[in-house]
Amino acid sequence: MNLLRRLSLRFRLTLLFMLLAAVAWCFASAIAWEQTTNKLDKLFDTQQMLFAKRISAMDFADLPTSRQWIRAPKKVKHGHLDEDALAFAIYTVDGEMVLHDGENGPYIPYHYRREGFDDGQLSNDDDRWRFLWLTTADKKYRIVVGQEWDYRREMALDIIIGQLTPWLVALPVMFLLLILLLSRELAPLKKLTRTLRQRDPDASDPLDTKGVPSEVRPLLDALNHLFRRTQDMMIRERRFTSDAAHELRSPLTALRVQAEVAQMSQDDPQSQSKALVQLHAGIDRATRLVEQLLTLSRLDSLEQLADVQTVNLDDLLQSSVMDIYHSAQKSGIEIRLHLHAQRVSRTAQPLLLSLLVRNLLDNAVRYSPPGSVVDVTLERSGFSVRDNGPGISPEALARVGERFYRPPGQDETGSGLGLSIVQRIAALHQMSVTFSNAPEGGFRVEVLW
Numbered sequence: 001m002n003l004l005r006r007l008s009l010r011f012r013l014t015l016l017f018m019l020l021a022a023v024a025w026c027f028a029s030a031i032a033w034e035q036t037t038n039k040l041d042k043l044f045d046t047q048q049m050l051f052a053k054r055i056s057a058m059d060f061a062d063l064p065t066s067r068q069w070i071r072a073p074k075k076v077k078h079g080h081l082d083e084d085a086l087a088f089a090i091y092t093v094d095g096e097m098v099l100h101d102g103e104n105g106p107y108i109p110y111h112y113r114r115e116g117f118d119d120g121q122l123s124n125d126d127d128r129w130r131f132l133w134l135t136t137a138d139k140k141y142r143i144v145v146g147q148e149w150d151y152r153r154e155m156a157l158d159i160i161i162g163q164l165t166p167w168l169v170a171l172p173v174m175f176l177l178l179i180l181l182l183s184r185e186l187a188p189l190k191k192l193t194r195t196l197r198q199r200d201p202d203a204s205d206p207l208d209t210k211g212v213p214s215e216v217r218p219l220l221d222a223l224n225h226l227f228r229r230t231q232d233m234m235i236r237e238r239r240f241t242s243d244a245a246h247e248l249r250s251p252l253t254a255l256r257v258q259a260e261v262a263q264m265s266q267d268d269p270q271s272q273s274k275a276l277v278q279l280h281a282g283i284d285r286a287t288r289l290v291e292q293l294l295t296l297s298r299l300d301s302l303e304q305l306a307d308v309q310t311v312n313l314d315d316l317l318q319s320s321v322m323d324i325y326h327s328a329q330k331s332g333i334e335i336r337l338h339l340h341a342q343r344v345s346r347t348a349q350p351l352l353l354s355l356l357v358r359n360l361l362d363n364a365v366r367y368s369p370p371g372s373v374v375d376v377t378l379e380r381s382g383f384s385v386r387d388n389g390p391g392i393s394p395e396a397l398a399r400v401g402e403r404f405y406r407p408p409g410q411d412e413t414g415s416g417l418g419l420s421i422v423q424r425i426a427a428l429h430q431m432s433v434t435f436s437n438a439p440e441g442g443f444r445v446e447v448l449w
Helices: 001-005 009-056 151-199 216-266 268-301 314-330 350-366 394-399 418-428
Strands: 087-092 097-100 116-121 126-135 141-148 309-311 334-339 343-348 371-380 382-387 432-437 443-448
Touching: 001 382, 009 141, 097 314, 116 151, 126 309, 216 268, 309 314, 309 350, 309 418, 314 334, 314 350, 314 371, 334 343, 334 394, 350 371, 350 382, 350 443, 382 394, 394 432, 418 432, 418 443
Parallel strands: 334 371
Antiparallel strands: 087 097, 087 141, 116 126, 126 141, 309 343, 371 382, 382 443, 432 443
């Protein structure tokens, strides 16, 4: 079995076809032999019966009691006679032979009680014969017509060979054509193999499906899909590496500077304490940046959500507001929740949807001045988060949501990834996110479904 698996597909298909053809030929030969022998037996039995009836129609009164025989020539014009085709003899009811064919007739043993067909042997031969015994209408004579079984079997074999020989001659031609057709049909697969072997690892173009059999096309489609996913993954990984290297350069440099300042300010406790505070804040910023980068990278790699369930938006917004309420109070910001619709539910991944709401609230609290009010409003078709600040410029509004983009004039530190994470989570849930300046004032983010 392992040896067959190591062989080529073309060789295995050819071998399988040859095996099936051989089995089919043997099966067809057996059926043809059975049917041919049955038909020939019926034909020759009928021939014996007709021959015996014609003999019985003779006038036996003119037959002498002494043995008579008739010898027919083996060869006649335009024909050939077989001496084993038929043999006959005529007996009296007492067993005295009065007439025979001159060849095998004299050797047919007499059976005075036999009537109809019977198998037997000649007195001078061991071959099997088939005899037909018939009594004349006057009950005075017994007619026997015999035929050798080997004659029938040889004729059946000749017929079978004549029928199956063309197939035997055609089989090698069929095998040759099969090999040529298999080679032609498998040529696209060989071309595909060469293409894959020579393909550049960074190549993103899909494989050509022209001329490929339809049975192999799903495999090519799966390979092309795999190549696209691999390319997307490589792009994400490269973007993550580039973003991390670019965005972490400044925080790490600041951390190093603050560490050096703290080390040099050992004689000045106040300067050292200030440097340590700045160092701690820088560490928090770098940690937050790394966490957001990792979160965004994981979100980019998702194609569909797992562990989805029905989420009640009422409870989700209330829980998120309560989580950030104390932090907002410390910053002098009031958060108000408006439930204009009740029992609003969506099929979603609870953790990701909570992260979306948390990022929106955190962004509103971080970039709103003290004394601001943040309104969270739930509608039947979505929810919104709005502050009562001055809003942002149209130029900045057009770029909000871009990775690492922060509107100018911001005093608060940030990575510019919070709203990008919001957009990605919304896209995974088939939701849309819009950024705008509210007519009543302030910056508003709407999440609609």
